Amino acid sequence: MQEQELVNAIAKLVVEQLKNVDVCDPKDRIPVGISxxxxxxxxxxxxxxxxxxxxxxxxxxxxxxxxxxxxxxxxxxxxxxxxxxxxxxxxxxxxxxxxxxxxxxxxxxxxxxxxxxxxxxxxxxxxxxxxxxxxxxxxxxxxxKRHIHMSPEDAARFGVVDKQVVKVRFESGRGGTLEDVPVRVDPSFDLEMHIDTDEANGLGIAKDMGYLIK
Known part of the structure; x- marks a missing residue:
């Protein structure tokens, strides 16, 4: 497979993950950082x-x-x-x-x-x-791998624990849902989801917020 075909295949896989629709609650918003x-x-x-x-x-x-x-x-x-x-x-x-x-x-x-x-x-x-x-x-x-950083206080507020896997829904940009997102909890962490540039481009994200869905 040629290099451009591989890039197109990667983009297609990302877009396929954006088709799920979930209900978003404003209190479940999470800031997103592009790594x-x-x-x-x-x-x-x-x-x-x-x-x-x-x-x-x-x-x-x-x-x-x-x-x-x-x-x-x-x-x-x-x-x-x-x-x-x-x-x-x-x-x-x-x-x-x-x-x-x-x-x-x-x-x-x-x-x-x-x-x-x-x-x-x-x-x-x-x-x-x-x-x-x-x-x-x-x-x-x-x-x-995409993941969410949280302090213990944030984890308690969201009702999740360290290493729990959740989904995150995005309504801005192209919109969509990313699944299989591990939560990482540590007192030194600020609340932020980390995604890479491929995922950000696929979702049309710049400085947006995601919504945690358990």
Missing amino acids: ARHVHLSQADLETLFGKGYELHKKKDLMGGQYAAQECVTIIGTKLRAIENVRVLGPVRKQTQVEVSATDAVRLGVKAPVRLSGDLAGSAPVTLVGPKGAIYLKEGCIVA
Whole structure:
């Protein structure tokens, strides 16, 4: 199958998920954040890419103690297909993780599985290039699974628990429902659903609200 055909197939799958109709209650609204491609680095890999003893420079605070760093890297897939200027998120982690959209995976020529963050066993291999060096990851590239972040107080208000799977309905843009959405609960989390750029484009979302449906 040619690259454009794969992209069209991905778009069709997204649109198919938007056909369900559910009743929305204003009190069940959830803000939506669109997660673009990004990279989490281990300290060892950070130093390989940027130099010995290197530390990330914070650009913007995110939830849960994370932040967007000033640093960017290049992702290289098969046959030297590359995506440049991919943002690094801090702080450093135990294992390097690359998060891309399904369309990005097609562009890179890799078979990245849909996973929650941290579930990297058997994920796709890629190469990362920085200003001081490069690393090859035997595994570590995923398509981030859509999910909702909540504090324990938010979870109690919505009547859900950690790891519960829900649906989220959207009325703006093209409208539709996304199913199989895990809830992740932690005191450090702000209320926000995370979707990737493919899902946002399929739903016609910019800065919209979704409605949680159990």
